[in-house]
Amino acid sequence: MDGALKLWTVIVVVGALNYLSRLSFIAFFASREMPPLLARALKFVPAAMLVALVVPMVLTPSVAGTLQGVNPRIPAAIIAAVVAFFTRSTLATLSLGMVALWVLQALARPIG
Amino acid sequence: MRHLIASKDFREGFVEMLPACLGLIPFGLVCGVGAQAAGADWLATLGMATIIFSGAAQVLAVQLYSAGAPTAVIILTCFVLGLRLLMYSAAMAPLLKPLPPSWQRSLAFLLTDQSFAAAIRRFNETHDARGGGLHFLGCGAALWLMWVITNLIGFYAGNAIPASWSLDFAVPLCFIALVAPLFRTVPAVAAGLVAGVAVLALDALPMKLSLVAAGLIGIVAGTIVDLMRDRWTAR
Numbered sequence: 089m090d091g092a093l094k095l096w097t098v099i100v101v102v103g104a105l106n107y108l109s110r111l112s113f114i115a116f117f118a119s120r121e122m123p124p125l126l127a128r129a130l131k132f133v134p135a136a137m138l139v140a141l142v143v144p145m146v147l148t149p150s151v152a153g154t155l156q157g158v159n160p161r162i163p164a165a166i167i168a169a170v171v172a173f174f175t176r177s178t179l180a181t182l183s184l185g186m187v188a189l190w191v192l193q194a195l196a197r198p199i200g
Numbered sequence: 201m202r203h204l205i206a207s208k209d210f211r212e213g214f215v216e217m218l219p220a221c222l223g224l225i226p227f228g229l230v231c232g233v234g235a236q237a238a239g240a241d242w243l244a245t246l247g248m249a250t251i252i253f254s255g256a257a258q259v260l261a262v263q264l265y266s267a268g269a270p271t272a273v274i275i276l277t278c279f280v281l282g283l284r285l286l287m288y289s290a291a292m293a294p295l296l297k298p299l300p301p302s303w304q305r306s307l308a309f310l311l312t313d314q315s316f317a318a319a320i321r322r323f324n325e326t327h328d329a330r331g332g333g334l335h336f337l338g339c340g341a342a343l344w345l346m347w348v349i350t351n352l353i354g355f356y357a358g359n360a361i362p363a364s365w366s367l368d369f370a371v372p373l374c375f376i377a378l379v380a381p382l383f384r385t386v387p388a389v390a391a392g393l394v395a396g397v398a399v400l401a402l403d404a405l406p407m408k409l410s411l412v413a414a415g416l417i418g419i420v421a422g423t424i425v426d427l428m429r430d431r432w433t434a435r
Contacts, residue, residue: 091239092241092244094265094271095240095244095265096244096247097271097275098261098265098271098274098275098278099244099247099248099251099252099261100251101275102252102257102261102274102275102278102279102282103251103252103253105275105278105279105282106252106253106254106257106278106282106285107308107309109279109282109283109285109286109289110285110288110289110308110309110311111289111304111305111308112285112286112289112290113286113289113290113292113293114289114292114293114296114304114307114308115301115304115305115308116293117290117293117294117297118293118296118297118301118304122293122294125423126290127294128423128426128427129419129420129422129423130287130290130291130419131291131387131422131426132387132388132391132418132419132422132423132426133287133288133290133291133415133419134291134316134317134320134378134379134382135379135382135383135388135389135391135392135395135418135422136391136392136394136395136414136415136416136417136418136419136421136422137284137287137288137313137395137415137418137419138313138317138375138378138379138382138392139379139391139392139393139395139396139399139418140395140396140398140399140410140411140412140414140415140418141256141284141313141375141411142372142375142376142379143396143399143400144399144400144403144410144411145371145372145375146372147400161369161372164369165372165373165376168373168376168377168380169376169380170380172376172377172378172379172380172381173380173381173383176381177219177377178219178220178223178374178377178378179219179222181373181376181377181380182219182222182223182370182373182374182377185369185370185373185376186366186369186370186373189366189369190366193364193366
């Protein structure tokens with residue numbers, strides 16, 4: 089298949105499947121009652137799903153070296169999580185998390 | 201349309217998303233760079249950002265496309281990755297229920313990791329469907345605009361940013377900012393911990409199934425702890 093056609097097939101089909109996934113249960117439960125157990129379980133979607141997304145991102149080996157074998161992204165992420173827990177602020181989490189990573193990477197360089 | 205955009209809830213949602221948009225700029229740039237490197241033209245890059253509107257799916261699609269994977273494999277893998285959207289959809293369903301179907305269909309398009317987490321927080325505070333819907337529309341509009349613009353900037357100029365700045369770390373930081381404040385109850389901590397361990401343990405699963413599977417396992421863990429806690433306090 090021609091490259092551009094293949095790419096556009098992927099774009100349109102994945103786009104459509106994503107939209108149907110997004111709409112699925114919103115449409116399904118629009119006219120039905122949700123079972124109480126399901127409603128209870130769905131409270132934990134953000135906590136579980138976001139952690140599952142974040143953990144692999146943080147553990148991905150970084151370009152700038154490691155601090156005595158420790159990926160500096162791990163302590164930086166922990167610092168960011170503490171900041172987020174107490175401040176609930178995206179901006180504070182972002183800025184302090186980035187600064188923490190840069191400091192840790194600068195410390196890592198002379199050693200690694 | 202104009203009265204929607206002029207509403208207080210819409211503007212609050214839009215403004216509330218701006219810090220998250222800032223953090224997601226690197227993600228958009230990465231998607232644009234990836235698309236360019238894979239040989240996509242600017243129109244296809246725009247198409248991916250506009251229609252797929254999911255960083256994780258775009259990065260994966262572009263990687264598989266560059267590696268020469270068959271169309272069906274790319275589509276299936278991206279679909280599996282997008283299964284988490286089913287969970288977001290289910291969690292949003294009770295909140296959007298009072299809104300008319302046309303609203304539900306439009307708002308569904310804007311459902312992403314970020315807008316979902318922000319919307320849930322807002323609905324839990326206000327319990328106002330119409331205001332929450334407008335707030336969600338504001339969040340989604342801000343994210344979508346930022347997403348399309350940064351994807352295109354990445355396509356044309358993304359390689360100008362030095363890798364040593366580690367700007368890609370801003371992406372997990374955005375998610376951490378959303379998730380860490382949730383850990384104020386025991387069941388939520390259980391859900392997060394179990395999901396985190398599970399995603400590592402299941403890393404070997406094909407097609408990024410580990411993500412959705414770990415999410416589900418975490419949800420079950422949180423629910424079990426929640427049920428046990430209820431039974432304990434009922435005694």
